[in-house]
Amino acid sequence: MLLSRVPLDHTGERVWSRAHPYLLRHLATHAARCGRLDEFVADPGYLAHAEPDELLPALDHVTTPGARLVRSVYRASSGVHRRLPPQRRRLVLATDAARFGATELYRALVPPLRWFPRWATGQQISPALRATLVGGDKPVTASACAVLDGRPVAVTTGHDCVVRLWDLETGAVRATLTGHTDTVDAVACTVVDGRPLVVTAGRDAELRVWNPATGAVRSTPTGHGRHLNAVACAELDGRPVAVVGGPALEVWDARSGTRVAAYDGSVEALACTVLDGRPVAVVARNSTVRVVDLATGAQRRITDDFLHGHRFGAVACTVLQGRPVAVVGSTDGSARVWDLHSAEEALALIGHESTVTSVDCTVIDGATVAVTGGIDGTVRMWDLVTGESRAVMAGHEHFVSSVTCTVHSGQPVAVSTGLNGTVRVWDLTASVRASLPAAGHTSDIGAVATAVVDGVAVAVTAGHDDVVRVWELGTGRLRVTLTGHTSAVYAAACAVVAGRPVAITGGDDETVKVWDLGSGTPTSTFTGHRGPVRGIACTTLAGRPVAVSAGAYHDSLFVWWLDTGEMCREIHTRHEIGVNGVACSVVGGRPLAVSVGYEGTAWVWDLTTGTRRVALTGHNGTVEAVACGSVDGCPVAVTGGKDTYVRVWDLTTGAALHALAGHEHPIAAIDCRTLDGVPTALTVDSGGSVRFWDLRTGTQRDAFDVTGMIRGALCVGPRGEIVVGTGWDLVVFDLAEPPSTL
Numbered sequence: 020m021l022l023s024r025v026p027l028d029h030t031g032e033r034v035w036s037r038a039h040p041y042l043l044r045h046l047a048t049h050a051a052r053c054g055r056l057d058e059f060v061a062d063p064g065y066l067a068h069a070e071p072d073e074l075l076p077a078l079d080h081v082t083t084p085g086a087r088l089v090r091s092v093y094r095a096s097s098g099v100h101r102r103l104p105p106q107r108r109r110l111v112l113a114t115d116a117a118r119f120g121a122t123e124l125y126r127a128l129v130p131p132l133r134w135f136p137r138w139a140t141g142q143q144i145s146p147a148l149r150a151t152l153v154g155g156d157k158p159v160t161a162s163a164c165a166v167l168d169g170r171p172v173a174v175t176t177g178h179d180c181v182v183r184l185w186d187l188e189t190g191a192v193r194a195t196l197t198g199h200t201d202t203v204d205a206v207a208c209t210v211v212d213g214r215p216l217v218v219t220a221g222r223d224a225e226l227r228v229w230n231p232a233t234g235a236v237r238s239t240p241t242g243h244g245r246h247l248n249a250v251a252c253a254e255l256d257g258r259p260v261a262v263v264g265g266p267a268l269e270v271w272d273a274r275s276g277t278r279v280a281a282y283d284g285s286v287e288a289l290a291c292t293v294l295d296g297r298p299v300a301v302v303a304r305n306s307t308v309r310v311v312d313l314a315t316g317a318q319r320r321i322t323d324d325f326l327h328g329h330r331f332g333a334v335a336c337t338v339l340q341g342r343p344v345a346v347v348g349s350t351d352g353s354a355r356v357w358d359l360h361s362a363e364e365a366l367a368l369i370g371h372e373s374t375v376t377s378v379d380c381t382v383i384d385g386a387t388v389a390v391t392g393g394i395d396g397t398v399r400m401w402d403l404v405t406g407e408s409r410a411v412m413a414g415h416e417h418f419v420s421s422v423t424c425t426v427h428s429g430q431p432v433a434v435s436t437g438l439n440g441t442v443r444v445w446d447l448t449a450s451v452r453a454s455l456p457a458a459g460h461t462s463d464i465g466a467v468a469t470a471v472v473d474g475v476a477v478a479v480t481a482g483h484d485d486v487v488r489v490w491e492l493g494t495g496r497l498r499v500t501l502t503g504h505t506s507a508v509y510a511a512a513c514a515v516v517a518g519r520p521v522a523i524t525g526g527d528d529e530t531v532k533v534w535d536l537g538s539g540t541p542t543s544t545f546t547g548h549r550g551p552v553r554g555i556a557c558t559t560l561a562g563r564p565v566a567v568s569a570g571a572y573h574d575s576l577f578v579w580w581l582d583t584g585e586m587c588r589e590i591h592t593r594h595e596i597g598v599n600g601v602a603c604s605v606v607g608g609r610p611l612a613v614s615v616g617y618e619g620t621a622w623v624w625d626l627t628t629g630t631r632r633v634a635l636t637g638h639n640g641t642v643e644a645v646a647c648g649s650v651d652g653c654p655v656a657v658t659g660g661k662d663t664y665v666r667v668w669d670l671t672t673g674a675a676l677h678a679l680a681g682h683e684h685p686i687a688a689i690d691c692r693t694l695d696g697v698p699t700a701l702t703v704d705s706g707g708s709v710r711f712w713d714l715r716t717g718t719q720r721d722a723f724d725v726t727g728m729i730r731g732a733l734c735v736g737p738r739g740e741i742v743v744g745t746g747w748d749l750v751v752f753d754l755a756e757p758p759s760t761l
Contacts, residue, residue, distance in 0.1 A: 026038070033064060035069075038068065044073050051077040056077055056080055056086070057086035066112055067105040067112065071101045079428060088119065089124055092116050094148050095118070096726040098151035099724065107722075107723060109132060110134065110135070110723050117138055117139040133721070134752045135752065137495075138495035140749050142456060142461065142747040143746045143748050144748075145414055147410060147412045153440065153441055154440070155179050157179040159436035159438070160178065160203065161175065161204055161420070162174065162206065164423050166215065167184070170188055171426065173425070173434045173444070180203060181197055188427070198236060199227065203222075205221070205250040205264075206218065207261070211274060215231055216228055216259075218273065228273055228276065245265050245266045245267075246265055247264065248264060249286050250262065250263050253291040253300075253313060258273075259272075264287070264289045264302065265285070267281055267284065268302060269281045280314075284304070286304055287331070288303040292343055301336055301359070308345065309321060322355075322362070331348065334378065335380050339387050340404070343359045344356050348391060348393075350374045354367075354389060356403060356406075368389060368406055368408075371393035372461065373395050376392055377391065377435075379422050379433070388409060390447070391422065392415075392421065392435050393418065395418070396416070398422055400412075410447070410451045411451070411453065412433075413455065416441070417437045420436050420437060420438060422436075430446060460482040460488065461482075463483045464746070464747065465482065466480070466511040467732040467734050467742050468511045470513035475491055476492040476736055476737045479524075479536070480732065481508035481526065485504050485505065485507060487502075487508055487524050492737075503544075509526045509552060510569075512555040512556055512557050519537055521533050522536055523557065523566045523568075524555070525555055531552055542584070543584035548568065553598060554598065554645075555568045555569070557581075557603065558604075558610045560587065560627065561627075563582055564581040567626070571599070572597045576598065576601060576624065577590075578590070592631075594617065595618040596618075599642060599643055600615050602647040609626075610626045611626060613635075613658075615658055617641045621634070621642055633673035635656065638666065640660055642658050642659070644658065644686050644689045656670055657700045658689070659689055664682075665677075665679035665712060678717075679719070685704060686705075687729040690734045698715060700712040706729075727745030728746040729743075729744075731744075740752065
């Protein structure tokens with residue numbers, strides 16, 4: 020009956036753009052109840068037009084392998100789908116289908132699109148992702164789970180001082196609790212007198228006990244007056260207590276709000292358990308882990324790893340083969356399992372690339388597992404008997420700040436939080452990879468450039484995982500991985516030296532490296548920067564190829580001879596703090612560099628003399644990106660920054676030509692090319708909006724959206740391909756006829 024209301028086109032296909040809003044909102048729920056949802060999610064038009072808030076929870080009920088793959092594709096960018104119109108949502112779905120290798124869905128989604136993803140890597144995806152919950156843009160720092168009126172909820176806190184309760188079945192915010200006046204760093208849940216309570220602690224030195232059903236503060240214990248950064252709940256002598264960590268360990272009665280005890284010793288993280296029948300807190304701080312008896316304050320040291328330099332900042336407790344253990348996250352990228360009776364290390368869980376920020380434990384099919392989150396942006400699940408990785412779940416755009424486990428629809432799930440304001444829910448029973456694929460980046464892509472090698476167009480990506488990768492633009496095949504940088508790589512450019520294509524890269528190790536793209540070998544390493552290298556551009560000077568590199572935390576531009584591997588000159592720009600980026604152009608036959616910085620100014624430099632020609636002023640705040648182009652023979656610079664404006668400048672006169680408004684987030688990257696005969700600036704902001712601007716008229720020509728963390732990786736390929744680094748993944752967009760396979 021409902022489907023008869025959807026108009027058909029001349030081929031008999033449903034025209035979802037003309038369907039009634041009621042149908043687009045509620046069809047998923049009705050179809051799930053009668054077992055027909057698998058049929059509808061196979062229709063790309065329905066996926067693009069359906070209301071995400073109703074479709075997302077209904078996707079729990081699909082059953083066939085094909086529909087489950089569609090579910091994973093849809094969930095991958097669910098936080099973005101809610102804010103996009105159908106056609107732009109369709110492109111995001113096509114991109115995620117390419118990332119998942121969902122060929123059939125990809126082919127169905129692509130045909131109506133003007134821009135389509137030719138190919139994409141799939142490093143930062145996971146079929147375990149159930150939902151992405153978005154409630155703000157400020158960092159979320161802590162999470163806990165509870166059951167409210169029989170429904171599972173996640174409780175999150177963060178820098179906006181708000182406590183949010185999320186309904187895990189619908190993904191909606193059920194309640195917001197306000198009252199804290201500074202960042203809330205810790206949250207725990209408990210049940211007192213049959214009623215759920217939420218306990219929060221933060222940098223305003225307040226410990227608050229909330230009734231989540233009414234939003235009322237049940238009690239606000241006072242007297243500690245110091246930054247509180249950890250909280251857990253326990254029972255002491257038959258009464259419910261909140262155990263709070265900060266400069267000291269304090270125990271508070273959850274009913275009355277009175278302090279029961281206070282024990283010396285600062286606390287970074289804590290968890291509560293029962294040891295030999297006595298309630299204890301396991302406390303981590305710096306290199307020390309200790310057990311504190313909550314009744315007496317007696318303390319026993321489990322470990323002090325000062326000599327090895329390990330610092331512990333996360334802890335959880337469980338029982339493993341009948342023995343109480345603590346799982347402790349370390350700055351060395353491991354989580355260590357300690358037997359609380361013997362104080363012996365039982366296991367080391369090794370896999371995170373850097374600090375383990377959070378840990379929780381649960382049981383899956385009778386097996387005790389640990390779930391960890393780290394600065395590397397992954398959530399990982401571990402077998403606590405063997406120490407083996409059971410799952411790696413990637414998707415967070417920043418580091419994972421907290422993780423907690425609960426049960427949703429009868430299945431164990433993990434709730435994780437991140438610094439970009441999102442909350443993610445993971446299915447711990449999903450079939451997922453136990454390690455990340457080797458043929459791809461394992462951290463954000465910081466820059467991308469293109470070249471032609473042996474007649475094949477390639478993209479060169481610079482990664483925060485310390486490596487540079489070279490990809491074939493037409494096929495997505497990884498040609499070579501270039502290693503040699505010792506830390507994150509932020510900048511990349513390509514040039515031709517003595518007839519051979521080269522890539523020039525720079526990063527956090529303060530070096531600039533030149534690579535022969537034909538052989539995949541390094542040819543030069545330039546040193547001299549006194550901070551990270553944030554930008555690189557190439558041009559010719561006196562008929563010779565040069566690279567110009569810009570450094571963060573110092574004000575210099577360095578000009579390097581690419582044919583000899585020597586420094587040409589250092590230009591002191593006097594940018595405040597440092598230089599964010601650089602681009603090159605030629606004006607009146609003289610090579611110029613345009614540098615941008617934190618103080619909101621772009622400066623134009625004569626590379627022949629090293630002198631400043633003109634200052635380009637107009638931005639309000641940091642300028643993050645710059646590119647150079649030409650409009651009817653007139654050289655121009657295009658700049659963008661935190662004020663969200665894109666500004667176009669005449670490099671001959673220094674005059675401002677256009678101030679382009681439309682972006683809603685800071686500009687992350689810019690490239691200039693002639694597309695379809697029109698001089699065009701291509702811009703992308705940190706929210707993933709890609710826009711095309713006509714440099715003659717200052718009007719927007721086109722736009723589409725990408726998802727993931729945008730670090731500045733954007734360029735146009737030799738055939739007009741749009742190459743974008745989104746988080747750990749690379750996506751190539753094209754206007755040509757789509758390929759028959761991925």
